[in-house]
Amino acid sequence: MITPNHKAPLTFATIEPDAGLKAALAKPRVDLIAEITASQLKGRGGAGFPTGVKWNLAAAAQADTKYVICNADEGEPGTFKDRVLLSDHADLVFEGMTIGGYAIGSKIGILYLRGEYTYLRAHLDAVLAARRAKGLLGKNVAGKQGFEFDIQIRMGSGAYVCGEETALIESLEGHRGEPRNRPPFPVDTGLNKLPSVVNNVETFAWVTSILVKGSAWFKAIGTQRSTGLKIFSVSGDCKQPGIYEFPMGITVAKMLEAVGGSDAKAVQIGGASGHCVPASEFGRVIAFEDVSTGGSVIVFGAHRDMLHVAKNFLEFFVEESCGQCTPCRDGNPKLLGGVELLEQGRCSMRYLNELSSLGETMQIASKCGLGQSAPNAFLSIVKHFKDELMGRTQGEAH
Amino acid sequence: MLVTEQERLKSDIGTWLERYGRDRSALIPVLQEIQKKYTRISEYGMQVLADQLGIHPVEVYSVVSFYAFLDHKPKGKFVIRLCRTVSCDMQGKARVAQQLESDLGITFGETTSDGKFSLEWANCLGMCDQGPALLVNDIVYTRVTPAMVNDILETCRKTFGVYALESTHEEGHA
Known part of the structure; x- marks a missing residue:
């Protein structure tokens, strides 16, 4: 049985249904995008691109057909917020997509739902059907003459890399989920080479909320460069794992206190592609300017073997690399081989340094964001836990 | 695969292409339907689908082999x-x-x-x-x-x- 595991009421629960859409449709498109831009909302999937800027570019692109795509291919290890949002607040997400359709001049919305969440499909279809029945999708949306918009659902088939927006588009077009070169960006050359906006599930829900509560409300929360609230998926060695809402800019220490994980020795922030923060750095803040995240927080207690953690992440990337570019395809197995040497206590410092240098090359030379961030966990664990990793004797229990 | 089974699969693929549209973007949704009903995507199925979409069967195979939830080997129920x-x-x-x-x-x-x-x-x-x-x-x-x-x-x-x-x-x- 799947439990919702909300640890506190989310702001989304307080948002009046359809109020955001009505507020949006009452505005000229330019003012609507200006409102989103003023909130300084940045993409909640993790990359942190300003939503208003993205929408403005897509709105300016000249084309008869444009797409609004919701990225629900939530595959980052330790992330489950989008699952909860789609279970409990699907209307807000679809409302945000409809607002996006109005903003950029699109009639077609697509929700790309990961195959692992197929069990949510019936619920989401029912929500969409209810919205159509209420006139909130279809022709003349919510009574707005001439604004037509509908949303279809497309299923993923078990590929982590499809969470990368251009791989997702490739998958929608019926291809292998291999990321494209950027530029051109999806805002002008997206699905079927047409302008497309791709945003995370949570981003759309915040758009709706901002339209209801105003950009000033959102901007007043968080830090100067990372405004607003953020949903976090917390798991691992803490007393209360689950979904949390915190303002951007919260320190790691404060978050750990809230989730009952203060005695942790390290926290992985941002999932397998994120960074491992050791206890000595728990004063750092979670924000785009410091420790950036799509919302995944995995807590490691004192007894955890960090080498085992690094190995798990690397096995993940070896499996999930799309195989298109050499740094990611060949780099990850090399790093994994290094971890296996460390397990046997047979890795020299010199070789470990070479592996770190390889990791840095992967960060620069990989084609897509996923490949570029694949070595992050390994590099940060090596940086902070050398004494734990090195000089192991055979059969040593960790 | 028995001839009758091939015919059934072919007719199913035709039905699904009607539903999802006869272009490349229908490829993955149709493959997902085949996988669900037949627990595998046979070489015959890939060939029929390629033929209907006007692409090379290797293109279909390359997609099937990429995604973890699509498989050409028989799976359990x-x-x-x-x-x-x-x-x-x-x-x-x-x-x-x-x-x-x-x-x-x-x-x-x-x-x-x-x-x-x-x-x-x-x-x-x-x-x-x-x-x-x-x-x-x-x-x-x-x-x-x-x-x-x-x-x-x-x-x-x-x-x-x-x-x-x-x-x-x-x-x-x-």
């Missing part, structure tokens, strides 16, 4: 996918894995000889706060313990009869 990613790992996935192997008599990557169960690893299922988690086809099980494994398998076996009636006609030999 129940595909069990245990999450192996870090949070489930920390919550005791190894012992659940061991028990699955013991109760099914197969290792990961294999299918039972009666064609009922396939056992596979999955990467993060998004149930990190309530692991270890596993999928049985589309159904999610959370907080799985080694002792629960037998109950899950029994639940599958009990529902198998219904599927068995539907599916005896679909099983053939490649």
Whole structure:
């Protein structure tokens, strides 16, 4: 049985249904995008691109057909917020997509739902059907003459890399989920080479909320460069794992206190592609300017073997690399081989340094964001836990 | 595959292409339908689909081989996918894995000889706060313990009869 595991009421629960859409449709498109831009909302999937800027570019692109795509291919290890949002607040997400359709001049919305969440499909279809029945999708949306918009659902088939927006588009077009070169960006050359906006599930829900509560409300929360609230998926060695809402800019220490994980020795922030923060750095803040995240927080207690953690992440990337570019395809197995040497206590410092240098090359030379961030966990664990990793004797229990 | 089965598959592909549109973007939705109904995507199915979409069969194969949930090898009626990613790992996935192997008599990557169960690893299922988690086809099980494994398998076996009636006609030999 799947439990919702909300640890506190989310702001989304307080948002009046359809109020955001009505507020949006009452505005000229330019003012609507200006409102989103003023909130300084940045993409909640993790990359942190300003939503208003993205929408403005897509709105300016000249084309008869444009797409609004919701990225629900939530595959980052330790992330489950989008699952909860789609279970409990699907209307807000679809409302945000409809607002996006109005903003950029699109009639077609697509929700790309990961195959692992197929069990949510019936619920989401029912929500969409209810919205159509209420006139909130279809022709003349919510009574707005001439604004037509509908949303279809497309299923993923078990590929982590499809969470990368251009791989997702490739998958929608019926291809292998291999990321494209950027530029051109999806805002002008997206699905079927047409302008497309791709945003995370949570981003759309915040758009709706901002339209209801105003950009000033959102901007007043968080830090100067990372405004607003953020949903976090917390798991691992803490007393209360689950979904949390915190303002951007919260320190790691404060978050750990809230989730009952203060005695942790390290926290992985941002999932397998994120960074491992050791206890000595728990004063750092979670924000785009410091420790950036799509919302995944995995807590490691004192007894955890960090080498085992690094190995798990690397096995993940070896499996999930799309195989298109050499740094990611060949780099990850090399790093994994290094971890296996460390397990046997047979890795020299010199070789470990070479592996770190390889990791840095992967960060620069990989084609897509996923490949570029694949070595992050390994590099940060090596940086902070050398004494734990090195000089192991055979059969040593960790 | 028997000729009648080939005809059935071909006619199904035609129906699904009507539903999803006859262009390349329909490829993955149709492959997903084939996978669901036939538990595999046969070479014959790939050829028919390629033909209908006007692309080379290798293009279809390249897509099938890319996605973890599409497979050209026969799968069991129940595909069990245990999450192996870090949070489930920390919550005791190894012992659940061991028990699955013991109760099914197969290792990961294999299918039972009666064609009922396939056992596979999955990467993060998004149930990190309530692991270890596993999928049985589309159904999610959370907080799985080694002792629960037998109950899950029994639940599958009990529902198998219904599927068995539907599916005896679909099983053939490649």
